[in-house]
Amino acid sequence: MNVKQSLLMALKSMKTSKMRSFLTMLGIVIGVASVIILISIMNGLSDQITSNLKNAGTDNITVNVFGRGGNRSFQYDDMERVVAENPTFFTSFSPNVNASVTVKNGTKSVSTSVRGTNEYYQDIQSVEVEAGRFLEFVDVERLQKVCVIGSYIAEELFDGSVYEDSTVKINGSTYAVVGVLKETAKSEEASADDIVYIPYSTATRLSGNSNIGNWVVKAADVSNIDAAITELRDKLYLVYGDSSSYRVSSMSQLIETLNEITSSISMVLVGIAGISLVVGGIGIMNIMLVSVTERTREIGIRKALGARRRAILSQFIIEAATTSAAGGIIGIILGIVLALVAGSLLDMAVKPSINAVLIAFGVSVAIGMVFGYFPAGKAAKLHPIDALRYE
């Protein structure tokens, strides 16, 4: 019995008992669809996170300092020297001095976060200015009370109309507004637009803490970023003498870690969804057993006409595999459609992958074959006269 013949036969019997075939397939359909949906959503999510992080710059190295240091701490001058001495590793750097403040313009006020940086920050973080300018060397050097405000702040305090002589009061001190940033996140509260940049030197004074806990350093060459990180760690170790006092990490490392996390989360989710595939397989086995009993006479006729065990075995296995493969195809289509619908309803990026589709199809065929084997074996072992006499 050749494969093509068995396949046609299987499709035929599926067509003649549509309801039964559909119910048999349902487990596989649900299992495959949920696997596809989960993989699409997790793929989309991980892509979104990765691209967001990439926008922030893969050549950025983040330095966090926790320890106060015994006698001395790593200061602005130290970082400046490290960067200047290693032009093959680093191009520029900026401190990040963050503080929560209240910003006022007359009677209007908002609570926001202020970030103290230097003149390189604009380039490192690709900050775009809508009007005016970003912070400059003189601002930092002379501890000027100037600020660059995000579009949310401009909207809230100035109704969007900021003039050259506009000022704001940050925790009571007056700062000149020298620039307004381009909108990046729909000017919503707590978004990237809800921020005020001031010179870091001014910021340390504002926060009353002269230690800088956070830096961003731009690497000269992304492919050499691990060596650059090592260099920074060495320098920090010289100051703190304890590797737990600081942490140096790059965006590309972070992306890698995040990808690992998302992929292990999706493995778990897919594993759970996979359980329904097993349940679906048992459903197929059940129906195949019924089908073998119902078709005992047919099996007897086939054997009388000269069908060998293998021919009967392969006929029933192919039938089971065809049923579950059909369920798999329906599940794939359903899964992609539902993932896209869910993506557009929930405003999420979804990305069905061709690999997921191929694996889902392969797995559903394999399930049919594995769970079809037992009933098929039962059919193949029937004795021809017993089968022929069966009523």
Next chain:
Amino acid sequence: MIQLIDIYKIYPMGDEEVHALDGISLDIKEREFVAIIGQSGSGKSTCMNIIGCLDVPTSGSYLLNGQDVSAMSDDQQAHFRNKTVGFVFQQYNLIQKLTAYENVELPLIYRGVHERDRREVVMEALEKVGIADKHKNLPNQLSGGQQQRVSIARALAGKPSLILADEPTGALDSRTGAEMLDFLQQLNGEGHTLVLITHDMNVASRAKRVVSLSDGRIVEDKEVRH
């Protein structure tokens, strides 16, 4: 061609044993037309199953075309049936989901005949039984006589040397039954060995030789003159 030598077929039934065949020896030569006749329970069905390689005897040996069938494995028997025996059953035993054409095609598929070579053989067999125009019909779209024709075509398609007919007229009205017997007789005339199993003396009387079975033994074996 067929040589049954001291065949016993014993079934256990509870504590007792039932001797369905109780020491049967029978020689059937090529091109013979033999009717095996007996009441139900006489052992004629068991006899047919053994002649058709559907079953093996408990003891004794069965040579078909010189080969000992009783020692063969399931698959070897299947292969042998496929090559040598054409069955015509009382209940036609057509597969209901398959068309007339596909039913006749089955023995050729199991023999491994290529698709393009099958078509010719199948249509030839269907033409021979006069039902080629209905090759696309399913069995339930055919009358009893037509279904029996399909099953004869199926038996013929494999060009077996032996045709084994088990009550071929049992489910047919007398006129159609007679037609069917005419046809089987014609096949015998063309060189097929024909073994007919029946309980009906009128049917058996068409044969050239009648073997009567009773309680698992041969009680009479005579030539019939026409």
